Amino acid sequence: DAGITQSPRHKVTETGTPVTLRCHQTENHRYMYWYRQDPGHGLRLIHYSYGVKDTDKGEVSDGYSVSRSKTEDFLLTLESATSSQTSVYFCAISDLVQGGDYGYTFGSGTRLTVV
Amino acid sequence: AQSVTQLGSHVSVSEGALVLLRCNYSSSVPPYLFWYVQYPNQGLQLLLKYTTGATLVKGINGFEAEFKKSETSFHLTKPSAHMSDAAEYFCAVSDRGGNAGKSTFGDGTTLTVKP
Numbered sequence: 001d002a003g004i005t006q007s008p009r010h011k012v013t014e015t016g017t018p019v020t021l022r023c024h025q026t027e028n029h030r031y032m033y034w035y036r037q038d039p040g041h042g043l044r045l046i047h048y049s050y051g052v053k054d055t056d057k058g059e060v061s062d063g064y065s066v067s068r069s070k071t072e073d074f075l076l077t078l079e080s081a082t083s084s085q086t087s088v089y090f091c092a093i094s095d096l097v098q099g100g101d102y103g104y105t106f107g108s109g110t111r112l113t114v115v
Numbered sequence: 116a117q118s119v120t121q122l123g124s125h126v127s128v129s130e131g132a133l134v135l136l137r138c139n140y141s142s143s144v145p146p147y148l149f150w151y152v153q154y155p156n157q158g159l160q161l162l163l164k165y166t167t168g169a170t171l172v173k174g175i176n177g178f179e180a181e182f183k184k185s186e187t188s189f190h191l192t193k194p195s196a197h198m199s200d201a202a203e204y205f206c207a208v209s210d211r212g213g214n215a216g217k218s219t220f221g222d223g224t225t226l227t228v229k230p
Contacts, residue, residue, distance in 0.1 A: 031216050040124075042220040043159075050215045058217070073158060090158055094216045101147040101166065101209050101216050106158035 003027040008092050013114055019078040021110050023091030025071075031094040032074040033104070034066065035057075037086040043090065049074055052080035081114045088112070117142055117208050121221035129229045134178075134193040136224050138206030141187065146208040148189040150180055151216065153203045154205075165189065176200070201228045 004025045014021050026052060031050055032062035033042040035058075045058030057065050063085060065077045077098040078085055088111050122137040140146060151159040163174025170182040176199075180191045182200050189206060206221040 033217070036219075040222060042119075042222040043207075044220075046215060048215060048217060056215070073120075092159075096216045101164075101211075103147075103149050103164050103207075104159070104163045104216075104218065106151075106160070108158045 002106055004091060006089075006095050006109045006110050008110060008114075009108065009115070010111045013081050013112070014074060015113040015114055016080050019081050019112065021076045021078075021089055021091075021112070023074045023076070025074075025093050027093055027095070027105070027106060028071060029093040030068075030071075031096060032068065033092045033094070034064075034074070034076045035090045035092065036060065036085075037090060037109070038087050044078065046089075078112075083114050086112060086114045117160050117219040118148060119206050119208050119219055119221040121176045121204075123224055124222065125225045125227065127227040127229060130198055131195050134158060134191070134196045134200065134226065136191040136204050136206075136226065138180075138189045138191065138204075140169050140189065140208045142210075143217055144211060145182070145184055146210055146229075148180075148182060149207040150174065150178070150191050151205045151207060151211075153205065153224065154178075154200075155224075159205060162191070167195060196228045198228075198230065199200075199226050201226055 032047040034046040049055045049068040091107040137217045165182045167227040207218040209218045
């Protein structure tokens with residue numbers, strides 16, 4: 001019943017190479033988010049989108065860019081991967097409704113290793 | 116900016132014992148509040164949420180949490196721990212109105228359940 005999928009699930013890449021992670025949803029939710037998860041840091045917001053072609057930065061956006069050309073797809077690009085970007089990346093979706101925030105649905109994550 | 120503090124990065128309980136995971140937030144206006152659970156190698160799953168109304172909220176798997184405005188807390192409890200509750204738990208908050216549903220997460224608490 002996965003309404004949100006991330007690809008790839010695992011990736012090893014070399015320092016200095018560009019990397020693109022994909023998040024695909026079938027829920028038609030307006031809001032999409034990219035977080036990274038690191039031990040002892042919880043989840044930190046990288047970028048988010050509030051509609052097609054509408055994106056904004058989160059708290060740890062340096063070295064990352066995003067694009068959203070369709071409602072269902074939200075791409076995260078590491079422009080030139082560094083070892084500090086080794087992490088688990090999660091995509092999340094949300095459909096804010098009048099009078100409330102009902103939380104996120106998360107993807108299964110992408111484990112990225114930069115060597 | 117919002118912040119979330121989860122007291123205790125590791126909590127260990129015996130099977131059948133009370134589970135208490137602590138979460139405090141900093142905000143002058145009560146935010147939306149969430150608890151998520153993460154099992155190994157999986158994404159996060161929403162356990163429960165507080166948006167408005169009754170301050171004691173019930174979630175999945177027998178968990179509940181109480182919003183206490185005076186204490187700026189949203190602690191998670193379960194009367195009787197089960198082995199299957201072993202996981203990492205995250206408290207999260209988001210501002211009311213106009214922030215595109217961005218959530219700030221605590222650093223997480225790993226729950227161990229001993230037989």
